Amino acid sequence: MSDTVIEARDLTKRYGRATAVDGISFDIARGEIFGLLGPNGAGKTTTILMMLGLTEITSGTVRVLGHDPVREPLQVKRMVGYLPDTVGFYDHMTAVDNLRYTAGLIGIPVADRAARITSALDRVGLSDAARKHVGNFSRGMRQRLGLAEILMKDVSVAILDEPTSGLDPQATNELLEMIRWLKREGVAVLLSSHLLERVQSVCDRVALFHSGKIALIGTVPELAKQVLGGGYHVEVEADGTGLAEKLAAVPGVRNVEATAPGHFRLLAEGDVRPQAAAAVVGAGGQLRRLSVENPSLDAIYSRYFESQPRSEGEMHAA
Amino acid sequence: MRREGSPRRGVGVVFFRELFDHLTSVRMLVLELLVVLFGAVVVYFAAEQIRNTTAEDPFLFLRLFAPPGQSLLSFVTVLSILIPLIAIGLGFDAINGEYNRRTLSRILSQPIYRDALLFGKFLAGLATLSICLITLWLMVIGFGLLRLGIPPSTEEMGRMLVFLLVSIAYAGVWLSLAMLFSVLFRSTATAALSALGLWLFLALLWPALAQVVGEAISPSDIRFTMIGIPTPDTVAWQQGLARISPGTLYGEAVVAMLNPEAQSLTNLLAQFQGRVLGAPLPLDQSILSAWPQIVSLIAGMILLFVVGYIAFQRQEVRA
Numbered sequence A: 001m002s003d004t005v006i007e008a009r010d011l012t013k014r015y016g017r018a019t020a021v022d023g024i025s026f027d028i029a030r031g032e033i034f035g036l037l038g039p040n041g042a043g044k045t046t047t048i049l050m051m052l053g054l055t056e057i058t059s060g061t062v063r064v065l066g067h068d069p070v071r072e073p074l075q076v077k078r079m080v081g082y083l084p085d086t087v088g089f090y091d092h093m094t095a096v097d098n099l100r101y102t103a104g105l106i107g108i109p110v111a112d113r114a115a116r117i118t119s120a121l122d123r124v125g126l127s128d129a130a131r132k133h134v135g136n137f138s139r140g141m142r143q144r145l146g147l148a149e150i151l152m153k154d155v156s157v158a159i160l161d162e163p164t165s166g167l168d169p170q171a172t173n174e175l176l177e178m179i180r181w182l183k184r185e186g187v188a189v190l191l192s193s194h195l196l197e198r199v200q201s202v203c204d205r206v207a208l209f210h211s212g213k214i215a216l217i218g219t220v221p222e223l224a225k226q227v228l229g230g231g232y233h234v235e236v237e238a239d240g241t242g243l244a245e246k247l248a249a250v251p252g253v254r255n256v257e258a259t260a261p262g263h264f265r266l267l268a269e270g271d272v273r274p275q276a277a278a279a280v281v282g283a284g285g286q287l288r289r290l291s292v293e294n295p296s297l298d299a300i301y302s303r304y305f306e307s308q309p310r311s312e313g314e315m316h317a318a
Numbered sequence B: 001m002r003r004e005g006s007p008r009r010g011v012g013v014v015f016f017r018e019l020f021d022h023l024t025s026v027r028m029l030v031l032e033l034l035v036v037l038f039g040a041v042v043v044y045f046a047a048e049q050i051r052n053t054t055a056e057d058p059f060l061f062l063r064l065f066a067p068p069g070q071s072l073l074s075f076v077t078v079l080s081i082l083i084p085l086i087a088i089g090l091g092f093d094a095i096n097g098e099y100n101r102r103t104l105s106r107i108l109s110q111p112i113y114r115d116a117l118l119f120g121k122f123l124a125g126l127a128t129l130s131i132c133l134i135t136l137w138l139m140v141i142g143f144g145l146l147r148l149g150i151p152p153s154t155e156e157m158g159r160m161l162v163f164l165l166v167s168i169a170y171a172g173v174w175l176s177l178a179m180l181f182s183v184l185f186r187s188t189a190t191a192a193l194s195a196l197g198l199w200l201f202l203a204l205l206w207p208a209l210a211q212v213v214g215e216a217i218s219p220s221d222i223r224f225t226m227i228g229i230p231t232p233d234t235v236a237w238q239q240g241l242a243r244i245s246p247g248t249l250y251g252e253a254v255v256a257m258l259n260p261e262a263q264s265l266t267n268l269l270a271q272f273q274g275r276v277l278g279a280p281l282p283l284d285q286s287i288l289s290a291w292p293q294i295v296s297l298i299a300g301m302i303l304l305f306v307v308g309y310i311a312f313q314r315q316e317v318r319a
């Protein structure tokens, strides 16, 4: 079995004269969490719908587990779980009944249904609400029910469109934890979001979308290095003489800024706290505080597009 | 391009869920009560009228559905009005309802084709309507047995059975139309209003309009007017136009089935062939004379469904 579960090549979607997705290519590996990130209207949802065969592809190809969603949509949909943005259920039915209906559509053998539904609801923490009408569910509960549907389906790829949007911080964290769990189960996860900060922690790799194109693709530290020239900010508070020079000499440090007497801000390619500490101590200084700030996708995104010609009115979603 | 897998995959699942939904919904209960209420009143008066008049009528049972003479409200009239109402009530939010509840893309991401969703919903709607109509039909016959005290003849049974099937086909036309609108309009209110508007137009205005337009296209010939009979060409146009309305087709088919003495214009020929005017037609002749109407109703149902199907295939599913 190959290690690539999704393979997109020059994928393009045009609505009339407007191009929603413009010749994008990417690969997603087995058991990877891949983030499609970018502002609203960048083309994330359109890309997802093309991968599922739910909208026509204008040109280019996509293979999901070796299948073409245009020719073999049922094969693809059998192995892929999809959580649409703002997922809906039948409000007058219970959570279990909703899942039972989908189980029928999926074709899960009748004998297995009850057990698979129960364990899926259990997994997402909805056991108590299993017999309640979905009409009373909060947004977070609906998202979790959508995730339960994917778990019940027992898929190798999960595609989640804006899974965290509209959730409070706690619900977001719970959901992200479930996504990590999916990964541990060997499921490849593709998730889209316009909130870069929220999801950057779970993504193994990200693709930054900008008006239908993938502007950058890679791991967050890679992108940080490429765009910000590092991206790790290390704060050092220490007393001593000639510390700035010593700190600047640490391998991986790009820049040293003395923000106040005894306060230094280092821009580095990685987490250089140990080396910085050694440098301070080596120079006979007294280390009082040391902290690191991981590179932020928001910073990467805005920095990258500052240096690019801006397209009309595109907002960086907050 | 050949598609992999069967387009029927999932039809059964959709069918049973939708059927269950319909049969347990409050909406259906209200519609059913409406029909039973209207039907009961009308059939009661029909039975009274029959009892007061002749007991020698060979088609006593048929009079329950369509009383002889100028009865203002017959069971058939009530049905021809209420069937479209129920069918529209069942179908107007079939697809746009899923879209608005944001369930459409989730359902279509399961391993089924769009065909299965649309077809399963249509079959469920038709089954619901059939259950409804069969129940009513049995109720009327049961009432007739009690009230009139004689069982229907074999021929009457046959005629009532065909009448039932024609009613289901008529319901199918309106269900197809309502579902087509549910594909075309994203708003369920718009779909419902458009379907109801079209129904009112076809039921109330179109018969009169067909007369006027027919006259305009092919004016009456003075030679016919002089001797007091309508011009055949004009009448042909007027009838043809009127038959665009499924209600007209249904009415004609029902009259042929429930009123064996009725001589429709197509039967004028029979008069010249020596059949006595007013003598009842045998069942097979009645079916034959109503055949074009019956086929047109079924064809209309299929055509409307296919148009909806094509529109749905190309539709964006995103919320």
Ligand SMILES: Nc1ncnc2c1ncn2[C@@H]1O[C@H](COP(=O)(O)OP(=O)(O)O)[C@@H](O)[C@H]1O
Pocket (backbone or CB within 6 Å): A015, A018, A019, A020, A021, A038, A039, A040, A041, A042, A043, A044, A045, A046, A047, B316
């Ligand atoms: N049905 C449609 N017709 C025309 N344009 C569309 C349609 N759907 C989406 N678009 C356009 O495609 C672009 C990408 O949209 P989308 O994929 O939804 O972005 P995202 O999910 O990243 O917010 C947007 O500019 C949007 O206006």
Ligand SMILES: [Mg+2]
Pocket (backbone or CB within 6 Å): A041, A044, A045, A046, A085, A161, A162
């Ligand atoms: Mg989107």
